[in-house]
Amino acid sequence: DVKVTQSSRYLVKRTGEKVFLECVQDMDHENMFWYRQDPGLGLRLIYFSYDVKMKEKGDIPEGYSVSREKKERFSLILESASTNQTSMYLCASSLAGANGYTFGSGTRLTVV
């Protein structure tokens, strides 16, 4: 069964910490995405990558960066965590084209 795996389901971090959220897919997909999900706002795209070492900003990139050194792994980095980054973070991957995404189970991050 194909999978997108996010390393942590729940995470609690302190304000100012550098936070790494990891995502790994085993489907040889070219495209990978990071979204955050907040009540009433739906899913908002933070960053995406369409190839190794390639990245593009989504709609809300401020306060985040990403890394894609290998095709299967896409990391989201919070340079200095703040309380307004408390959210559910969802990783997804897809083939180039129109087949839709496969999502991971999500990481619920709380910044205190």
Place this chain on the structure above:
Amino acid sequence: AQSVTQLDSQVPVFEEAPVELRCNYSSSVSVYLFWYVQYPNQGLQLLLKYLSGSTLVESINGFEAEFNKSQTSFHLRKPSVHISDTAEYFCAVTVGGATNKLIFGTGTLLAVQP
């Protein structure tokens, strides 16, 4: 720019009743349309999609959606819901291309009551 509107944030319904979850999109070009479902504490799962061809698409668990180009809608329907259908439902649109970014609506919580 493309956008997706889900007007209903919550839809309460009794078990075995029919339901319709509304989705409208705005785009000046051809689109691909999707419905995703999110059960509590889980990621999103693809429910059904419209890419081309027949405007009526179905899922394996009894949901269907109809692409209406003139009304720019892609409403999701089920003739008889079960308790297990309780979840949040997201409509999404993409204009295709290599990166096929999805634009999501804000979601509709379907709450099925016994």
